[in-house]
Amino acid sequence: MIRFDRVVKRFGDSVVLDELDFAVRPGERVTLIGPSGSGKTTILRLLMTLERVDGGTIHVGDECLTHVRRGERLVPADEKHLREVRKRIGMVFQQFNLFPNMRVLRNVTEAPVRVLGLPVAEAQQRARDLLEVVGLADKLDAYPTQLSGGQQQRVAIARALAMQPDVLLLDEITSALDPELAAEVLDVLRDVARTSDITMLCVTHAMKFARDVSHRVLMFDQGRVLEDKSPRELFERPEHERTRRFLRSVLEEA
Numbered sequence: 001m002i003r004f005d006r007v008v009k010r011f012g013d014s015v016v017l018d019e020l021d022f023a024v025r026p027g028e029r030v031t032l033i034g035p036s037g038s039g040k041t042t043i044l045r046l047l048m049t050l051e052r053v054d055g056g057t058i059h060v061g062d063e064c065l066t067h068v069r070r071g072e073r074l075v076p077a078d079e080k081h082l083r084e085v086r087k088r089i090g091m092v093f094q095q096f097n098l099f100p101n102m103r104v105l106r107n108v109t110e111a112p113v114r115v116l117g118l119p120v121a122e123a124q125q126r127a128r129d130l131l132e133v134v135g136l137a138d139k140l141d142a143y144p145t146q147l148s149g150g151q152q153q154r155v156a157i158a159r160a161l162a163m164q165p166d167v168l169l170l171d172e173i174t175s176a177l178d179p180e181l182a183a184e185v186l187d188v189l190r191d192v193a194r195t196s197d198i199t200m201l202c203v204t205h206a207m208k209f210a211r212d213v214s215h216r217v218l219m220f221d222q223g224r225v226l227e228d229k230s231p232r233e234l235f236e237r238p239e240h241e242r243t244r245r246f247l248r249s250v251l252e253e254a
């Protein structure tokens with residue numbers, strides 16, 4: 001479903017991803033862990049087309065995200081192509097990023113109506129169903145500022161799912177929340193994971209979530225995959241000293 005082939009990303013002189021290869025199968029839930037600055041968020045931003053690659057290719061489904069074919073040649077993807085691919089990818093950010101001037105229901109219907117051209121009544125039905133799933137059926141008319149952080153993040157999850165994306169990207173979605181609200185959000189995601197076959201790629205420091213929800217955990221260091229294992233194997237039998245050190249530091253923080 002997601003494939004990185006020899007992806008290079010630089011910021012100035014610093015090479016953040018150096019010929020990175022990895023793949024996520026359809027329906028698989030993969031968590032990226034690793035020290036600060038190892039390139040995890042950059043991977044999600046490349047998938048959201050918020051950044052461009054400096055080398056290599058990225059595929060989502062059958063579609064190449066980074067390039068389009070012009071006759072015999074592959075050329076960098078243009079904005080029109082990116083707009084199309086973006087529709088199939090949902091993202092939830094650390095800072096919720098809801099539309100502050102729109103009520104909850106409208107936050108969730110806005111993109112399906114504007115971007116997918118869904119009739120308003122259908123988008124509203126879809127939004128109501130999803131807001132029920134995330135436990136916010138009684139908050140349809142609230143504005144984001146009237147909600148707790150955990151509730152806002154659950155709206156953001158419903159909003160991403162309303163586009164019925166093939167892939168859901170989650171970037172540190174509980175980092176801005178205190179533990180109780182973070183637990184609420186993670187419970188919702190566990191339900192989503194249990195009841196759908198959406199492909200998920202998560203960056204998180206919440207190791208319990210990584211353990212409960214993911215099929216696979218990739219440990220990153222300096223833009224490379226150091227270990228690629230089931231959560232159980234990675235947490236119980238980390239192969240590299242770097243991984244052991246990282247896991248110890250995260251556990252001490254928690």
Ligand SMILES: Nc1ncnc2c1ncn2[C@@H]1O[C@H](COP(=O)(O)OP(=O)(O)OP(=O)(O)O)[C@@H](O)[C@H]1O
Pocket residue numbers: 011016034035036037038039040041042043
């Ligand atoms: N827009 C940018 N301009 C310059 N450097 C950047 C930019 N975005 C990221 N970097 C650098 O790229 C490296 C990887 O950053 P990235 O945010 O992907 O790491 P991360 O593993 O997600 O870290 P964290 O766990 O702290 O979020 C870092 O050294 C960072 O400073």
